[in-house]
Amino acid sequence: MVLDKLGDSLKNTLNKITSSIFVDEKLINELIKDIQRALLTSDVNVKLVFELTNKIKERTLKEDLPAGLTKKEHLLNVVYEELVNFLGGQGAKISIDKKPFKLMLVGLYGSGKTTTCGKLAKYFSKRAIRVAMIQLDTWRPAAFKQLKQLGDKINIPVFGDEKSKDPQEIYKKYAEELEKYDFIIVDTAGRDALSDELVVEIKKINALINPDETLLTLSGDIGQAAEKQAQGFHESCDVTGVIITKLDGTAKGGGALIACSVTDAPVKFIGVGEKIDDLEEFNPEGFVSRILGMGDLEVLLEKARGAISNEDAEDMGKRFLKGEFNLIDLYDQMQAMKKMGPLSKVMELIPGMGQIKMPKEAIDVQQEKIDAWKFVMDSMTKEELEDPTIISGNRVDRIHKGSGREIKEVRDLLKQYKQSKKMMKMFKGGSMKNMERMMKKMGGAGGMKGMPKF
Numbered sequence: 001m002v003l004d005k006l007g008d009s010l011k012n013t014l015n016k017i018t019s020s021i022f023v024d025e026k027l028i029n030e031l032i033k034d035i036q037r038a039l040l041t042s043d044v045n046v047k048l049v050f051e052l053t054n055k056i057k058e059r060t061l062k063e064d065l066p067a068g069l070t071k072k073e074h075l076l077n078v079v080y081e082e083l084v085n086f087l088g089g090q091g092a093k094i095s096i097d098k099k100p101f102k103l104m105l106v107g108l109y110g111s112g113k114t115t116t117c118g119k120l121a122k123y124f125s126k127r128a129i130r131v132a133m134i135q136l137d138t139w140r141p142a143a144f145k146q147l148k149q150l151g152d153k154i155n156i157p158v159f160g161d162e163k164s165k166d167p168q169e170i171y172k173k174y175a176e177e178l179e180k181y182d183f184i185i186v187d188t189a190g191r192d193a194l195s196d197e198l199v200v201e202i203k204k205i206n207a208l209i210n211p212d213e214t215l216l217t218l219s220g221d222i223g224q225a226a227e228k229q230a231q232g233f234h235e236s237c238d239v240t241g242v243i244i245t246k247l248d249g250t251a252k253g254g255g256a257l258i259a260c261s262v263t264d265a266p267v268k269f270i271g272v273g274e275k276i277d278d279l280e281e282f283n284p285e286g287f288v289s290r291i292l293g294m295g296d297l298e299v300l301l302e303k304a305r306g307a308i309s310n311e312d313a314e315d316m317g318k319r320f321l322k323g324e325f326n327l328i329d330l331y332d333q334m335q336a337m338k339k340m341g342p343l344s345k346v347m348e349l350i351p352g353m354g355q356i357k358m359p360k361e362a363i364d365v366q367q368e369k370i371d372a373w374k375f376v377m378d379s380m381t382k383e384e385l386e387d388p389t390i391i392s393g394n395r396v397d398r399i400h401k402g403s404g405r406e407i408k409e410v411r412d413l414l415k416q417y418k419q420s421k422k423m424m425k426m427f428k429g430g431s432m433k434n435m436e437r438m439m440k441k442m443g444g445a446g447g448m449k450g451m452p453k454f
Contacts, residue, residue, distance in 0.1 A: 010038050010083075010292055014076060023071035028060050035079070043223040044258050048086075056082050080288060086258060087284040092241060092266040094213055094281075096129070100179060102209055104186040106202055106237055107217030108229065112245040114143060116217050116271060117187045118150030119279035120243075123269075124183050125156060132181040134174060135160035136167035136205060137189040147187055154276060157181075167201070168208050186211065199236045206237060213240050216265060218256060220247040226256040227263060234265040245271035248278075325421050327385045327413075331377050372405050373413045379403035388417050 013034040020027050032053045039049045059078045066074060094103075103120070107113040117133055125131045133151055135158065137143035144160040151158035159174040167188070178184050186209060188202065206214065216239045218226050226244070233239045242260040247270050260267050267282045377385065379402035384391055391399070391414060400407045 010035070013038065014079065014292060017072055017075055020072070023075055025061065028057060028075070031075075031079070032057055039258075043256075045224050045227070048258060052082055052086050080292065083288045083292075084284045087287060088266050088282070089284060091281075091283050091285075092268055094241075094268060096183065098212065099182045100184050101182065101213075102184045102186065102211040103213045103215065104188060104206070104209060104211040105215055105217055105243075106188050106233060106239065107190050108219070108222075109190045111190065111217045111219045111222075112271065113190055113217040114146050114187055115150070116243055116245060116269075116279070117147060117185050118154065118156075119271065119276055120185055120269070121151065121156045122154045122276050123279055123281075125154065130180075130182040131156050131185065132178055132183070133158045133185045133187065134171065134178065135187050136170055137187055138165045138167055138170070139189040143187070143189075150276070167205055171205070171208060202237045214238055215241050215243050215268060217243045217245060218260070220244050220256045220271075222256050224256075226260050230260045230263045230265045234263060239265045241266055241268035243267075243269040243271065244282075248272050327377060327380070327388050327417055330417055330420060331374070331385070369409070369412065372409045373416075375403045376400075376405050376410050376413050388414060 013031055016031065016034070017023070017027070035056070036049050036053050039052070040046065056078055059082070060075055063074075063078075065071065069077065105113050105117055105120075114135075114137070121131045121133055133147060133156060135144040135147045144158075144162050147160065148158045150156075159170075159178065161170045161173065164170050164173075171186075186205075188205060189198070214237060216230060216233045216237075218229060222229065226242075230239070230242055242263075242265050244256050244260065244267055247257070257267060257270070270280050270282050270287075272278045272280055376399060379399045380391075384395065384399075396407060396410050396414075400410045403410070
């Protein structure tokens with residue numbers, strides 16, 4: 001999970017609230033210390049940590065209790081809202097209001113800037129936007145080849161000239177061709193923000209291209225130094241936002257994220273993994289919700305849209321409502337889940353599931369089950385896939401031998417089908433009370449101001 005240590009610490013803090021009988025000043029002081037410890041461990045600036053916790057304490061002790069909320073709910077809501085404000089409030093999205101829209105990337109060596117170009121290209125091309133990339137890094141050997149390889153993988157055109165050492169000359173060469181696209185991503189050479197040579201070069205490129213957005217790419221492991229770099233780039237290169245990469249599994253990620261959020265260059269995207277799809281638009285509300293174990297429906301839906309088309313989803317939904325659910329549908333579901341990424345990452349996006357302390361081994365076993373079931377289904381006839389009720393003991397034996405899987409795995413699949421079928425009947429019959437009881441068992445709940453209760 002992104003910043004999992006910070007998330008675990010904050011979840012433990014909130015669990016302390018829910019398990020307490022009374023909300024008094026003693027409890028609030030304990031929570032403040034826990035929050036301070038969690039943030040300082042994640043390399044967040046000491047001054048900023050104390051500003052945040054003082055706000056939480058002041059609001060909790062002085063604000064009148066809002067109508068309809070208990071003291072516990074109010075305290076939870078204050079913690080949630082102040083953490084969101086701490087990370088940038090409403091966030092800063094990129095609005096494409098012209099064509100071609102030009103986005104230029106600047107950054108430090110080793111920050112993953114060129115890889116991020118490919119991720120951005122994939123992100124925007126999925127939104128039916130015609131994207132092109134151009135490589136203006138004439139310093140790093142094979143920079144053009146790296147970007148070209150990324151572009152070929154995602155079917156995005158890449159422009160550049162390996163022989164030229166003049167980035168302005170390269171851009172002028174392809175400027176007319178680039179005008180045919182909706183969205184242009186410009187990769188530049190990476191160096192330190194305080195490098196005079198970089199400032200001169202970037203200013204020249206900036207004046208020539210006149211980008212609509214200039215995003216600074218910083219690695220999450222830079223920690224609190226991110227603030228100085230972000231401010232330096234912002235002042236010299238008109239940076240409009242920041243992309244923080246390598247946020248998965250780094251203790252300093254919290255420091256980098258918050259350091260940038262308090263500058264005039266807000267965080268606009270975060271890199272959450274090494275794969276081309278591991279880039280997310282930074283939404284402070286969803287991000288805080290996720291690290292607190294409350295899920296992030298916006299990102300979950302975004303992943304789902306990439307895994308299954310709207311037409312397929314609508315068709316499947318209609319069949320479910322009619323009670324028409326077979327193993328082919330279950331197979332399609334599993335294929336979509338596979339496209340959405342590792343099960344552990346998908347689970348943390350589902351409201352309530354992030355609070356369930358499920359061992360990694362259990363998640364891995366579940367993923368292995370899904371892989372095994374695909375082999376089992378491949379050994380079934382079309383008739384068996386469409387009507388699993390006809391699968392008798394003899395058929396189970398034939399399927400297990402044909403697939404090379406254990407009999408138990410075949411039976412587990414049929415059991416999963418029956419449970420899914422039962423759930424579909426609940427939806428069809430409108431038995432929402434049954435669904436609510438099921439969600440409570442899973443750890444889900446309703447919401448207040450967009451924040452699920454604990």
